[in-house]
Amino acid sequence: MKKKVTMKDVAKELGVSTVTVSKALANKEGVSDSVREMIKQKANEMGYHCNQYGNVSNVGVNNIVGILVAEQFMHDSAFYSKMSQTIVKDLMALNYFAILEIITEEAEEGGKLPNVILNNKVDGIIILGQMNKAYIERIDASKKPYILLDFNDDHFNVDTIVSDNFYGAYELTSYLISLGHKEIGFVGTINATTSIMDRYIGYYKAIIQNRLEFREEWVIRDRDSKGNIGEIYLPHEMPTAFVCNCDETAYRLILLLKKYGYRVPEDISVVGYDNYIYATMSNPTITTVEVNVEAMSEAAVNSIINRMKNPSGECGRQIISGRMVIRDSAAAPST
The missing domain is CATH 3.40.50.2300 (Response regulator)
Structure with a gap:
C-alpha cells in the first residue's frame, strides 16, 4: 500500500518548515505568492491532497499540539500565560508547533468541542488547568491523544503532570x-x-x-x-x-x-x-x-509527544517539586 504524503514530506522536499507548508496550502498570510505557488506545485507533484474547503486535510496534520485553557484561568493569570508560552517555546525547540485555544465557560458547560478538534487541526492535546469531567469526556471520545497539566482526574487513564x-x-x-x-x-x-x-x-x-x-x-x-x-x-x-x-x-x-x-x-x-x-x-x-513552570512544561511536552507517537502506551503521573521563597509577609506571632 502506497504511503500517504504528508505536509512534513512536502516541507522536507522543499527545505521549508511544516508551518510554512500549512499556511501555503491553507491560503493563509505569512507566505509570499511565489513560495505559495511553489509549495502547491510540489504538493501536487508528490500526490498530497487538500480537502474541498481549502483547509489542510487529516493526512496533512503534522507535529501540531493544541493547548486548551479554560477562560477563567486566563483572566489576569500570569501563571497560566507563562505556562502556555513556555510550552510553545519547548514545542518549537523540538520542531513541533502549538495552537492555543481558550475554552469559554459556555463552551465547557455546553460540551462544545474545541475548534482545534472539530477542524482536525492538531495531533494531540494538552489540557492546561482544571476542566469539568463531562467536558474531558467529550475530548476523550474524540480519540485524540491528550494529557492533563496542572490538575488530575482519576476518572481518566491519561498522563498527568502536576506541581507537588x-x-x-x-x-x-x-x-x-x-x-x-x-x-x-x-x-x-x-x-x-x-x-x-x-x-x-x-x-x-x-x-x-x-x-x-x-x-x-x-x-x-x-x-x-x-x-x-x-x-x-x-x-x-x-x-x-x-x-x-x-x-x-x-x-x-x-x-x-x-x-x-x-x-x-x-x-x-x-x-x-x-x-x-x-x-x-x-x-x-x-x-x-x-x-517550577519550566520543568512542568518540559514534562508536558515530552509526555504529549510520546503519547502521539505511542497512543496505547502505559500512562503515568509526574509530580514536579517547587521551592519555597521567603519574603516579608510572615513573621513570628506577636506576644
Missing part, C-alpha cells in the same frame, strides 16, 4: 509553625480545583502532625465552585496566620486585613502559592512556593 501541591503547602504551613504560630487558617475553596484540594490537604497534615487546633471556621472560601474568585469573609475570631491557595488570594487577603486594621505580618502572617506577579507587587511581599 501537597508538599508545597505542607512546607509553607510547617514554616509558619517553626516561627511559633499555633493558630493557622487556610484560604481557598477546597473543591474548586484538585490543586487547591491538594494544597489544603498539605496544610491539614502539618496542622494535625503538630497537634495544633483545627477549626473549620478558619478554612475560608475565596471563589465559587467554578473557580470564579469572589469576596473573602474573615472569621469572627482570627488565627495568627493564614496559608492561601495562591498568591492572588494572599494579595487580596492582605488588602482586606489592612482594611480592618490588621498589620501584616506583625498581627497576622500570610503566605501564598505560585510565585507570580501578586507575590512581589504586594506590600509586604509574599512568602510563597514557586512552581
Whole structure:
C-alpha cells in the first residue's frame, strides 16, 4: 500500500518548515505568492491532497499540539500565560508547533468541542488547568491523544503532570509553625480545583502532625465552585496566620486585613502559592512556593509527544517539586 504524503514530506522536499507548508496550502498570510505557488506545485507533484474547503486535510496534520485553557484561568493569570508560552517555546525547540485555544465557560458547560478538534487541526492535546469531567469526556471520545497539566482526574487513564501541591503547602504551613504560630487558617475553596484540594490537604497534615487546633471556621472560601474568585469573609475570631491557595488570594487577603486594621505580618502572617506577579507587587511581599513552570512544561511536552507517537502506551503521573521563597509577609506571632 502506497504511503500517504504528508505536509512534513512536502516541507522536507522543499527545505521549508511544516508551518510554512500549512499556511501555503491553507491560503493563509505569512507566505509570499511565489513560495505559495511553489509549495502547491510540489504538493501536487508528490500526490498530497487538500480537502474541498481549502483547509489542510487529516493526512496533512503534522507535529501540531493544541493547548486548551479554560477562560477563567486566563483572566489576569500570569501563571497560566507563562505556562502556555513556555510550552510553545519547548514545542518549537523540538520542531513541533502549538495552537492555543481558550475554552469559554459556555463552551465547557455546553460540551462544545474545541475548534482545534472539530477542524482536525492538531495531533494531540494538552489540557492546561482544571476542566469539568463531562467536558474531558467529550475530548476523550474524540480519540485524540491528550494529557492533563496542572490538575488530575482519576476518572481518566491519561498522563498527568502536576506541581507537588501537597508538599508545597505542607512546607509553607510547617514554616509558619517553626516561627511559633499555633493558630493557622487556610484560604481557598477546597473543591474548586484538585490543586487547591491538594494544597489544603498539605496544610491539614502539618496542622494535625503538630497537634495544633483545627477549626473549620478558619478554612475560608475565596471563589465559587467554578473557580470564579469572589469576596473573602474573615472569621469572627482570627488565627495568627493564614496559608492561601495562591498568591492572588494572599494579595487580596492582605488588602482586606489592612482594611480592618490588621498589620501584616506583625498581627497576622500570610503566605501564598505560585510565585507570580501578586507575590512581589504586594506590600509586604509574599512568602510563597514557586512552581517550577519550566520543568512542568518540559514534562508536558515530552509526555504529549510520546503519547502521539505511542497512543496505547502505559500512562503515568509526574509530580514536579517547587521551592519555597521567603519574603516579608510572615513573621513570628506577636506576644
